[in-house]
Amino acid sequence: MTQRVKKQLALLNAREYRNRRADPPMDPKEADERFEETMMGEAQRFCYAVSCEKEAVFYGEDLFGFNRYCKGAISRGNFGNVVIDYAKILKSGLCGILDDVKRNRAHADAYANEFYDAIETFYAACFDICDTYRSAARKNGNDRLASALEQVPRHPARDYYEALVMLRFLSYILRLNRCTLLPLGRFDVYMKPYYNASIAKGVTREEILELTELFFISINFDTDLYIGIQKGDNGQSLVLGGCDREGNEVFGELSEICLKASEELCLIDPKINIRVNKSTPISLYERGTKLTKQGLGFPQYTNDDIAIPYLTSLGYELEDARDYAMAACWELIASGCGADTPNRHRVVFPEVVDIATRLDLVECKSFDEFLSRVDQRLEAHCNNLMKKYPSTYNDRTDATLLSSFISPCIERGRDAKNGGAKYFNVGFHGAGISTAADSLCAIKEGVFERGEFSAEELVSAIKANFEGYDEILKKVLSYPKMGNNDDRADSMGAFLMEKAVKYIHGKPTPSGGVFRLGTGSAMGYVTFADKIGATADGRLAGTPFASSFSPSPIAKLRGPLSNIKSFTKFDMRKICNGGPFTIEIHDTVFRNEEGEKKVAMLIKTFIDREGHQMQINAVNRDVLLDARDNPDKYPNLIVRVWGWSGYFVELEKPYQDHIISRTEFTV
Amino acid sequence: MRGRIFSIEEFATFDGPGIRTTVFLKGCPLKCTWCHNPEGQSFSAEYVRSPNGCLACGACIAHAARRADGSLLLTEASKNACPRELVRLCGEDVEVGELCERILSNSDIFHSTGGGVTFSGGDPLGQSEFLLACLSYLNGKTHRTVQTCGYASKDVFLRVLDHCEYMLFDLKIMDRAAHLAYCGVDNAIIHENYSALVRSGVDFVTRVPLIPGVTDTAENMEAIARFISGLGVQYIELLPYNSMAGSKYGSLLREYKPRFDPKRKLCWGSDIFKHYGIVSKKM
Ligand code: SF4
Ligand code: SF4
Numbered sequence: 001m002t003q004r005v006k007k008q009l010a011l012l013n014a015r016e017y018r019n020r021r022a023d024p025p026m027d028p029k030e031a032d033e034r035f036e037e038t039m040m041g042e043a044q045r046f047c048y049a050v051s052c053e054k055e056a057v058f059y060g061e062d063l064f065g066f067n068r069y070c071k072g073a074i075s076r077g078n079f080g081n082v083v084i085d086y087a088k089i090l091k092s093g094l095c096g097i098l099d100d101v102k103r104n105r106a107h108a109d110a111y112a113n114e115f116y117d118a119i120e121t122f123y124a125a126c127f128d129i130c131d132t133y134r135s136a137a138r139k140n141g142n143d144r145l146a147s148a149l150e151q152v153p154r155h156p157a158r159d160y161y162e163a164l165v166m167l168r169f170l171s172y173i174l175r176l177n178r179c180t181l182l183p184l185g186r187f188d189v190y191m192k193p194y195y196n197a198s199i200a201k202g203v204t205r206e207e208i209l210e211l212t213e214l215f216f217i218s219i220n221f222d223t224d225l226y227i228g229i230q231k232g233d234n235g236q237s238l239v240l241g242g243c244d245r246e247g248n249e250v251f252g253e254l255s256e257i258c259l260k261a262s263e264e265l266c267l268i269d270p271k272i273n274i275r276v277n278k279s280t281p282i283s284l285y286e287r288g289t290k291l292t293k294q295g296l297g298f299p300q301y302t303n304d305d306i307a308i309p310y311l312t313s314l315g316y317e318l319e320d321a322r323d324y325a326m327a328a329c330w331e332l333i334a335s336g337c338g339a340d341t342p343n344r345h346r347v348v349f350p351e352v353v354d355i356a357t358r359l360d361l362v363e364c365k366s367f368d369e370f371l372s373r374v375d376q377r378l379e380a381h382c383n384n385l386m387k388k389y390p391s392t393y394n395d396r397t398d399a400t401l402l403s404s405f406i407s408p409c410i411e412r413g414r415d416a417k418n419g420g421a422k423y424f425n426v427g428f429h430g431a432g433i434s435t436a437a438d439s440l441c442a443i444k445e446g447v448f449e450r451g452e453f454s455a456e457e458l459v460s461a462i463k464a465n466f467e468g469y470d471e472i473l474k475k476v477l478s479y480p481k482m483g484n485n486d487d488r489a490d491s492m493g494a495f496l497m498e499k500a501v502k503y504i505h506g507k508p509t510p511s512g513g514v515f516r517l518g519t520g521s522a523m524g525y526v527t528f529a530d531k532i533g534a535t536a537d538g539r540l541a542g543t544p545f546a547s548s549f550s551p552s553p554i555a556k557l558r559g560p561l562s563n564i565k566s567f568t569k570f571d572m573r574k575i576c577n578g579g580p581f582t583i584e585i586h587d588t589v590f591r592n593e594e595g596e597k598k599v600a601m602l603i604k605t606f607i608d609r610e611g612h613q614m615q616i617n618a619v620n621r622d623v624l625l626d627a628r629d630n631p632d633k634y635p636n637l638i639v640r641v642w643g644w645s646g647y648f649v650e651l652e653k654p655y656q657d658h659i660i661s662r663t664e665f666t667v
Numbered sequence: 668m669r670g671r672i673f674s675i676e677e678f679a680t681f682d683g684p685g686i687r688t689t690v691f692l693k694g695c696p697l698k699c700t701w702c703h704n705p706e707g708q709s710f711s712a713e714y715v716r717s718p719n720g721c722l723a724c725g726a727c728i729a730h731a732a733r734r735a736d737g738s739l740l741l742t743e744a745s746k747n748a749c750p751r752e753l754v755r756l757c758g759e760d761v762e763v764g765e766l767c768e769r770i771l772s773n774s775d776i777f778h779s780t781g782g783g784v785t786f787s788g789g790d791p792l793g794q795s796e797f798l799l800a801c802l803s804y805l806n807g808k809t810h811r812t813v814q815t816c817g818y819a820s821k822d823v824f825l826r827v828l829d830h831c832e833y834m835l836f837d838l839k840i841m842d843r844a845a846h847l848a849y850c851g852v853d854n855a856i857i858h859e860n861y862s863a864l865v866r867s868g869v870d871f872v873t874r875v876p877l878i879p880g881v882t883d884t885a886e887n888m889e890a891i892a893r894f895i896s897g898l899g900v901q902y903i904e905l906l907p908y909n910s911m912a913g914s915k916y917g918s919l920l921r922e923y924k925p926r927f928d929p930k931r932k933l934c935w936g937s938d939i940f941k942h943y944g945i946v947s948k949k950m
Contacts, residue, residue: 485772559677561688561773589680592950598680601780605686608779631719651914652718 001264004061005213009265011060012217018224022070025052039118039400039415043125046177046401050125053176056136063211064165064218065133065145066172068225079398079417080174081235081343083185083325084405085336089170090163090190093155094123100410112413119404126153126173159201160208163194164215170405171219177401180226181235184219184270185325185335188240188255195254205257212261220269234269235328241284242275242304245319251284259299263291273326276607277304285600292599293590295618300330300580301603306612307332310576314425314506314514330520330548330613331427331578337407339421340513342577345385346429347500347517349436350545352378354532357443357462361455367448374440375499382503386515389426425513427577428504430497431521432545434482434552437493438537442476445488458536465534465541477538483551485562490569501574518577519549519612543633548579549613553633560585564606572612580613581606586648587618624648624660669760670797673706673789677773681950683812683833685782688770692798693758695789696818698851699839700925701878703912707789712758714741715918720751727754731920739920763797767804774809783810785835792819792827802830816850817857817864824860825867834871836864839882841890849881849926858894865898874904874950879931888936892943903940906950907933 001009011017026048035045057067089097101116108116134149148165157163167184174182195208219236226234240258241251251274262272274288288299304322311321316334325335331342356374364370399417403409409420416424446452453461453472461469480486482493497519504517533541539554546552549567557563560583567581583602589595599616606614617623627634631649648656671693679689694710695702702708706715716727730744746754770784777783784805791798792815805811813827814835828834838861839854840846846854864871873895877883895903913923940947 558675559688561677561686561776564776565773594950595680598678598686598780601686601782602678605776605780649719650717650918651911652917 001213002210005210005217005265008060008062008214008217009267012220012267017059017067017221020057021068022054024071039114040121042177042398042400043118043121046122046173047125049176050129053129053132056133058136058140058142059221062142062218063145063161063214064168065137065142066129066168066218068172068222071225079402080179081181081183081327081333081341082339082402082406082416082421083183083327083333083335084170084174084402085407086167086170086185087190087336088407089153089405090157090166090194093151093153093157094126095154096156097404097410098123104410104413108413111418115400115403115409115413115415118400119410122177122401122404126169129173130154130169157194158197160191160194160198160203161211163191164211168215168218174402175222175226178398179402181328182226183235183325183327183333184238186239186242186250186323187258187270188252189244189250189323189335192250192252192254205253208254209257209261212257213265216261216265216267216270220267223269236269236271237273237326237328238270239273239275239325240299241280242302242324243277243308243322245323247322249279256287259287259291262296263294266294266296268296272299273330274299274301275304275307276301278608278610280604280607282597282600282604285603286597289590289596289600289603289616292616292618293587293596295587297615297617300326300613300615301607302326302330302332302613303607303611305607306572306576306610309573310612313574314516316423320422327578329578330580330615331518332576334423337422338425339403339406339416340423340425340427340516342427342516342518343429343520344389344426346431346521347378347382347385347504348431348532349378349496349500350432350439350535351532352381353436353439353496354462354535357439357536358459361443361447361459364455367444370443370448371440371495374496378496378499379503382500385428386504386507386509389509389515419512423513424509424511425516426509427516427518429518429520429577429579430500430575433493433496433519434550434555435535435537435539435545436496437489438479438481438552438555439535439539440492440495441481441489442479442536442538444492445479446472446475462534462536466538473538476536477554479537481537481552481555481557483555483557483563483566485558485565490566494570497570497575505574516577517575518579519572519575520577520579521545521548547582548615550582560602561605564602564609564611568606568609568611572610576612578613580615581611582615582617584617584619584623590618621660624656628653628656628660668763668797668800670763670766670794670801671710671712671758671760672766673757673759675769679785682785682787682814683783683810683835685780685810686773686776687782687785687812688773688777689785689787689814690766690770690791690801692786692788692791692794694793695816696793696852697790697816700849700927701876701881701908701912703915704789705915705919705921706757710793712756712760713919714743714746714754715757715915716741716745716749716920717753717755718917719753721753722751724750726750728920741920763800763804767801767808770805771808777809781810783812783832785812785814787814787835790816790818792817792823795819795823795827799826799830802827806830817860818852819856819860821856821859821863824863828864828867828869832870834864834869835874836861836871837874837876838891838895839876839878841887841894845881845887849878861895862898865895865900872902872904873900874906876906876908877933877935878908878927879929879933880927883934883936885934885936885939888934888939892936892940892945896943896945901945903945903947904950905935905947 035041053069057069134146137146148162152162152166153169157166223234240255244250308321320334323335324332327333327342333340356377360373399415403415403420406416406421412420414420447455461472466473480489482489504515507515673693674691676689679687682689695708726748727745730748731739732742734740811831812833813831816837916923
C-alpha cells in the first residue's frame, strides 16, 4: 500500500468527513410535492439536487472527487439494482449517448420525445456538476483530475484513470437521483481495454493497483447516505472472472489486481464476486481464500456451469447469459441491458409446510396424502405471489436517468420500466428451504414411519411451542436434518424445490417478462421466521431460519463435507435466481497456507459437484460475541483452538473470551 | 469388532494432506500434563458437561461419584439431573464397518483432493486391534493417516505402519526422566518406533508440541534435532502451545495442572534446527 493510499484510507476510516457535510437544503417530502411525477419532473428534481450540491468536495489528495456536499437525505429510489451498460458509456461518453438521442428523434413518438427531453435536461445538469469539479480541481492544483474531466464524462475514456473517473461520476449522479443499490458489474471485462491502454502507455501495474485502491476507497465515502435494508447494503457488488460473451475465460491481471486491492484495504465495498466453473484452477480459489481470510464474507463464488444454462432456460440469449453479473447481493442479472427485478417477493417454504401441518395433517391418512396437500398449498402460495406483481408500473419516477444507461432504452425510446430494457424479468427468493424440509421429514418419520406420536399430538405440541411436550421435541430434534447428507431429509428439500420450480420458473409476468426462482432469503430468514410459530422440525417460535441455502441453525451437523453433499444433490439449473450455500469457517483455519489451501479445496469441491453459489465466512468477533451470549443459535460453530477443534459453544467462557480476543484484528 | 471413539471431525485441516476426516479414538497411554484433549485420555466412556447455559445449580455434582483418587466423576444420574441437558456421554462404541462406511461416504472428495482419513486420539494405537481392523477395511479405498505419540509395542507399531500411507508422529521430550515426569511413561520405545518409522519408507511428518519451558528448551530442541537428523530427517513441524489447552478440564470436573508457566513466551528454536539442516515449520 502506498503512502497516498494509506492516507486516504485513514481519512475514510476516521469518518470525520461526515461532519463537514451541509445540512440538507431540501426536504425529500417537499421535493416530492414540488416536482411532478413525470420524466421531466424527475429531471427537474435532479437539477435542483445538483444545485444544492453547491461546491466541489475533495478529501485529502483526492484523485476522483464527486463527494457529497450536503447530507441531502435522499429518499430511497424505487428503481435500481441493475447493472448499467458501463462498456457503452465508457466507449461513447455522455455526448455519444446524446448523439444517439438525436438520431433516434427522427422516428420518435410523443413518449419517446418526452423521454429524450428529460435525458437532455439530466445531462445538462450532469455537465454542470462536472464543470464545477473541473474548475475546482484546476484551482486546487489537482491537474490530473481537471484534465481527465475535460475528457470524461462527456467524451470516451482513453485510459484506466479516465475510466475510473467516469465510474465515480456515474455513481455520484445516479445516487443523487435516488438510486440506492448500484452494482458495479463486470469490472474486469469493461475496464480491460482501458487497463490495456494505460499499460501500453507505460503505466506500471503498481500504479494501476494504487489507482484501483484509491477508487475502491472513493466508493466507500458517503455510503452512510445510501442505505438499503441495513448499513452496508448499498449494492456495490463487483464481479470478476467468468467467461466473456464468446465463452472465453476473462480472469486475468486486472482481476488479480482487484483482489489484491480488496484484500489490502479490507473495506466493505466493493463486494467481490468471482465467477467460476468446473475448469477453474485451484490457484484461483486459493487466491480468493486469501481474501476470505480477511473475514469480510466475500468473495462469493457463482458457478457459470449452472448460472448460464439457468439464464438461457429463461430466454436470455446465450451471449447475454454468458455476460451475467450480480445484483446487490447474489442475484444474477444481465449486464447493461436488463431491468430485471431479481428480488420481488419470497416463497417462504416453512410457512407453506407449517400451514399444511396445522390445517391438514390431522386429516391425512398417509404421508403421501399430506405431501399432496403441501403441494396444493405451495401452488397456491406461488400463484398468489405471482398475482401480487403489478401488471404495469405507473411509478416511472427515478427510472429515467438510469434508463439512459441501459440498452436499448434509447433506441426504443422507452425507459427501462416501460419496455426499454431487453430483459424485464421478475425474481423470487426461496427462503427457509432447510427448515421446511426438516419439518416434512419430522412428520414423515415421527407420525407415519415410526409412529412415535400422532398427528394430533404433534400439532398440539407445535401450537404450544413445544411447552409441555419435551418428549416430542427431543424426538423431532433427533430426526434427520438437511446438511447431513441424509436422503430422508434432503429428498424433502428436493420435493419442495422441484414443485416450486414447476409453479414459478419461466411463467410469464403480466408485463412481458418471466418469473424466476432462487434460493435466497435476504433478511427473510429473520423477518419471516418471526411471523411463524414453532415448526415440526423442533424449531421454537422466534428462532430464525437458515440464511439462504443452508442447513437450519438448529441442525447438529456432521461437518462441512456432508453439508456440501446435502446441498449439491439438486439440479440447480432451474432455481438459480441467487442465494448462496453459506458456510462458516473459523478464521484460525486460515492461519497458515495449509489451512487456506484446504478451504480452497472445499470451495472447488462444492463447485465441481455443481453447487450454484457459495459464500464462505471466516467467522469474526461479532458472530463469536453473539455466539457467546446466544449459544443456542450457533450449535455448529467450529473453532480451531490449537491442534484440535471444538464447538465454540462448548468451551468455557474464559476460553471463548480468549478466542474472541484473538479475532479482534481480523476485521 | 467394536472400538470406542469420541469425535469425528469432517474437514480436519491440519491432520495430513488434502481434505480429510479425522476420527478420534478414546484412550491414551500417556498422561501429558499439557494434554489439550483430556476427554481422550481415558479408555472408558465418561460423562462431560458443557459450560454454556449452565445454571450452576449443582445438580450434576450432587449425583457425581468419586474416582479412586477422590476426585469427582459425573454419572448417568448427573445427566438425568441436569435441567439444561448439558451433561452428555463422551465415548461411543462403533462397529468397524459402520465407522468405515461413514468415513467412506466422502471418499470421492478425499480422492479428488488427495485427502483421506486420519486416526487420532487420545492415541489410536491404544486400541490397536480396532485401529488395525479399520485400517484393513479401508485398505485400497482411501488414503490412511495415523497420528500417534509412538508409545506402543514394536510389533503393534510395525503392523500399523504396514497398514497406513502416512504418519504424523509426535516427539515431545528427549530426556527420559523428564518425559516420565511430564508424560507419565518412558520414552525409549517411542524412539525405537520412530527409528522404525523412518526406516520403513512410509511417508511421515514429525511434530513437536512446543510447551513453554518443557519441550521448547534449547537442550530439548537440540536433542530432538540431533536425534532426527541422525536418522536423516530434514523436516519438522512445531505446534505452538496456547493457553486454551486447559479448556476442557472443567467439563470433566478435573483441574488443569500443567506444572509449567503457560504464559511464558515460546522459543521456536529455528536456528537450532537450521544448524542441523532441518527445515522447521510453525503450524
Ligand atoms: S451442568 Fe446442569 S446440572 Fe450441572 S450445574 Fe450446570 S445446569 Fe446444573
Ligand atoms: S499423547 Fe496426546 S492425547 Fe495422549 S496425553 Fe499426551 S497430549 Fe494427551
